Amino acid sequence: MKKTRFLVALLAGLAVSLSGVVQSSAADKTTLVVMIRGLDNPYHANYAAGAKALGQALGLPVDVLSSEGNSQKQFADLKAEIAKTGGNMVVNVDPNEAPDVVPIAKMLEDAGVYWVNWWNKPDDVKLQTYPHWVGHIAFDAVEQGYFNATELFKTFKTPNKGSIIAIQGMLSNNAAIGRFQGLQKALKEFPDVKLVQWEAADWDTNKAYEVTKQLLAAHPDVDGVWSANDNMAIGIVAALKEAGLAGKVLTCGTDGIPDAFDAIEAGSQASTEFMDSRYQAQLGLTMALAAKDGKLDVKAISPEHRAFLIAGTHVTRDNVKTFVAETVKVMPTYDLKDFYSKWVAAIK
């Protein structure tokens, strides 16, 4: 009996509080939203920095959402954001994994929110089905793997001749797969370079360190260690240093985190490709904002410009100093008038 009474009281309380709800009064200013995968690495943190800078310039509020690698949280947080702003927002998403894109697309379509997507997208999902999906953009991962591999091969005692080991990212990740394809393309081009063994280190510095250490014990005479990103390169450099190979055997990376630039300068890393997530955030948000303000007619964009690859910046020992001073340390003013200034290819 008591329980029943309690539940009735509870329901009544809920009903009262529900009746007090005022229907969504939309925020008057458009909120700029970036959804990223985590807050604990510089690449993603730069997304936030870029978005905040843009928000300041335009006088618009910025919200940074982080999924912590959890797809359900990603959806839930985005929905919460839609609720919060009443749908008056534009979104720049770095989806957790490719399959997350469809529900996000549906959710934002229903809410009438213009948005831009980065990196991951199921192949057979067409943007044309979703009028509010302004663009899908990615860096060219195959090219990244290829470029870094060729730079690494150059550093061998006999350039382009020798053996390497490779440390992959998370096997389940598109960027990791693309970069590894790039490596294989390079290996085909330079038949004198042998890949003796590869392991996956899940983008994790510590794991890369451990795996490299073990591989170096098995193959002490390699000429280079190919790495799929800079985070792992840090671990690889530490392992090489321990083996007394720092500066003799080099590694490479992608992303362009500060430590990678230091390593390139110090001569323990051959190259990296800088992907400016500040630019990513600003480009995506500006495109979505333009669509929302009617300045960009989404329907009129050609398919090649709805889904496309852009180029990153190659960083090697030759340009690292100036690049860091001019681009990394200061927030550059990006050319946001032409959305397609870095366009290299369409995504099929």
Next chain:
Amino acid sequence: MEEKPRERVTQPDVRKAAMRLIGRVKPVHLTIVLILVVGTFMSVGNKEFLSLYNIDTILSFGAILLIAALGQMFAILIGGIDLSVGGTISLISVMFVFLVHSVGYWAYPICLATGLVLGYINGVILTRVKIPSFIATLGTGGIITSLAYVVSPRPISAASDDYGYFAVVNGSVWGVSNVFIIGLVTFVCILAFLRFSRAGRNIYFVGSNIKMAWMSGTDIAETRNVAFMLCGLCAAMVGIIISGVRYGGDPVVGTSYVLNSVAAVVVGGTALTGGTGGVVSVLFGTLFLSLLDNGMNVVGIDQYFQQALLGVMIILGVAVTFDRTKTPVIK
């Protein structure tokens, strides 16, 4: 000499009266109070928190956690724990996408059956090999996760031709999303199972006093196997729903559900020692976590701070709702 005994008698009486009053308050009531407090705070912070859109969001995402937590509840009710739900969810989520492509609607029963089998294996390791469930499921969790990678080492997306099969999960009836309905139906079924069936009652008795249940002729091994099978079944449902919502599977998607499901069960006031608590407690525990998760975003609490706050709220929640009278030694 005269006074002493009286002191000794009266003091416990006052305490007893107080205890009786406290005794009437069940853990679940305290959880509800917590929910009301958090809900009020959130809706003051942003009135959109109680908009229909957001309530639908909370309910449909809460429903997924609810199903996972209900499964975990079975393992906890019999005094064990299931750390393999993450692996099962991941495996089913990738399996389901493949199966839908090749066998259509048959994917649903096959996946659910797989969940049952995986749960049964956990049960057998506990009851026949006699390894504590914590270790057993930690081990099988690793093995099942590997299986998920064998099925697909990377997230896979369903072909758009197959989208029709996902409507079971993704559609809505009169504006109420199917996920929420599935959650509700599961909730009711499990409520009914525990309330109206012999096997359901056995789970409580085995959790409450396994020796007594055994001496009363209960098939202990069968009861525990059933509990783990239902846990596996719920995990399989979560896997299917996640695949459905995302139109694709992912071999790591389940990881976050392992500890979250335990947290949802415990915050509802269920002790890890087993035999207490039930579906209603789990419902409110899940609601509490879902409200927090959603509310912190709606109110706009700094993303950098949300994780820490969630941890604080879990400890607070358990501190308030945990029924210490039933467990003299707290481990």
Next chain:
Amino acid sequence: METTISRTQTVVLAAEGITRRFPGVTALDHVSLEIRSNEILGLVGENGAGKSVLTKILIGIYQADEGRIWLNGNEVVMNGTSDAIQKGIGAVFQEGSLIPNLSVTENLFLCHEADFLQYGVLSKRRMAAEARRLLLPMNIDIDVDAPVASLSAAAKQMVEIARVLWLSEKYGASNPVVILDEPTTVLNDSERDTLFDILNKLKRRASIVFISHRLQEVLENCDRIVVLKDGQNVTDMPTAGLQISEVEKLLVGHDFSGDRFRENEQLAPNEPVTLKIEQMGKAGAFEPVSFDVHEGEIISLVGLVGSGKEELCRCIAGLDQYDTGSVTIDGTRPRKGSSRAAVLGGIGHVPIERREEGLALNLSVADNINYLVLDKLKWAGLISSRLEKEHARRWVAECLVKTPSIGSACAGLSGGNQQKVILSKWLSSGVRLLILDHPTRGIDIGAKDEVYRLIRKFAKSGIAMIIMCDTLEEDIGLANRLLVMRERRLIGEIDASPGHKPSPQELIKLVV
């Protein structure tokens, strides 16, 4: 009962007017006890007479509701075991107080390691040496570094005695008091002899309170005997020249009233045999036995702890495996060693450990009562709340269970009402044979009478019963037949039909 106190002996510990009540029961009612220096005092009484409670009060686990304790002439309050031991009083309980995963040495010195510390480090060597020194007079071969879990029951007891002595020695008690709670039940004959050797030696520097059921050994080894009955003092006298029969008379009491056990309700059993035991035996537990239990018959198994009667009952109930012979219930033979098969065959078991084995304490009275009959309370294949409530209410009324509501948790009920819940559970399930293991243990007089009434009532309805009781008079009063077990053998069968009841004195001679 005044006795002369020899001049060399002084009173070490005295308890005066100790009263202790538990919900529904007065366990001790103005009990007094004197322990003198250099003596072995036998404390005797049947189960539930209050020996254990008195012991626990003396060492501070319980506090008395009334009464005072004097130590060497000064009034003291015992605040827990560690306080008591510092005052020189320690007890060794049957259930033991050694931590199983720690070694003998560690258990001996637990919480009192200061002597063996050197710069904060324990000297294992010195600890082991000291442990060996302490155990040497105990005359047993124990590896002091072995974990206690690996020791025999006898060895564990020795370790505990050694610990109590060492501690009292350490705290400077000139004449420590060691209370031994039924130490001999777990010992074999030679171990028992050794124990008494040691106790007799110990007497030179300590007082020993020896609690036992076995009058023979009490009379042989104790200097003085105190008999408790139903929480009251009965006697206090020297053992010299005392005959067992005198003590037996004291033990079973004078107020032996004929109809305490509702004997006038006892009926002759029906002809059909409900339970047939044929040559059932279990190595190390009991020799092969055979007997029948008829419909509506109450059989009482009589014997000391260790006589094999508990094991026999466990085997019948399917809780243990037996080696030879068979159990037949109503013509069928349940698979042996399966409690499930036994229950399905119609064998019920009311355990002695109510809270640990009999009830799901955090579940409600209704849940517990209905547990075995849930399948019958279904409507359209589902357990019906209405039928459940009806059934529980009916049985709560039938068995006079006093509970705030049928939805209250069993943990909150008194022992008597908990027992009635367990009885309701079995009786409502259509059980054919009910094994009652000390059904009135720890419950008050009123509840006892209720339990007797239920037993009679259901015997009348044709349920066969095997009982083991706290007191012989209870055994005699309730049973149609008594089966006496001694040293793992069934040694006799005594008719106890109304009008032919044997006297407890006759019976106790067979038992001990």
Next chain:
Amino acid sequence: MRPAASNTDAMRVPKSMSGTAVEVTKRWLRRSGIVAQLISLVLVIAVFALGTEGKNLSGANIQVVLSLAAIPAILAAGLHLTIVIGGIDLSLQGTVALCAVFVGLLSRNKFNGNDVGLWVVPIGIAIGGACGLVTGLLHTKLRIPSFITTLGISWVLYGLAVYINRAMIISLQDDRIQTFINDKPLGIANIAVVALAIALIVQFFEDRTRTGRYLYAVGGDEALAKQLGVKVDRVKILAFAVAGCLYGLGAVLLVNRMGTATSRAGLNLLFPVITAVAVGGVSLTGGLGGAKNALFGTLILTVLNNGMVLMAVNPYAQTAVNGVVLIAAVALTLDRKKLGFIK
């Protein structure tokens, strides 16, 4: 009075004292509780020696295994304490993350002017210890089960670490500790020596100090220990605090080994460490197994994973192998007869 037939008996030396050296060794081995682990370790090494054609026994590889096992061994030496008292500690990831971030920010780095030099070691340990202390206090004083207390605490600490860290990769510019870690004055890397020393110290603490023995008393029978006068709460808090200290040390070493600090430092360490502790034979019910077991468990798993890398086993099958080994190891070593109903 019985005749004192036992006078001569009393003088005889107990059997347990006698015996040849072989018997003594046998007894010691049996009691040490690591025989099964020793055998498993040898077995795993042997299997991979066959599988990798002896590559895993090369000097270089042994060096690698030892130095890789070091940090997990230190963490396991901490975590197993909380299991010995019958609880569990899930706060490892959070504590390591927070300590790592503090260590990074307090060492000489690019982001701020801090430089506490080698003081970073005690400071890191102290921060870890403080986290453990809070955990222990919450667990004992608020009477919340350790499972959920430490889970909540882990989220709080990890959240704080992320909050403070703000996604920086803090590069250390002081490589004294790093150099020390990798130096091999004793033939093996110092980090392995440190881990061995820690394991020995913790084992010594468990065996030879009062508090150490109380840990086992609490794990064996908490209620009884309390009754006998053990200050149970204090012992439990201490276990969590010491565990925290060791996580702190682990974080210091993790950060310095890599030369960079981030809040990701403790990622994916918790369950492998629990697995190692369980494989080593520390019973999750409490009261059994010590630091040496944790050490052996870690070694077995490290050798196992190293062997699989050398054999180029599919990385994702490695999780499965760990799972199988966990179940098999516990199935073989757990004495289930004594436990009654297993939960």
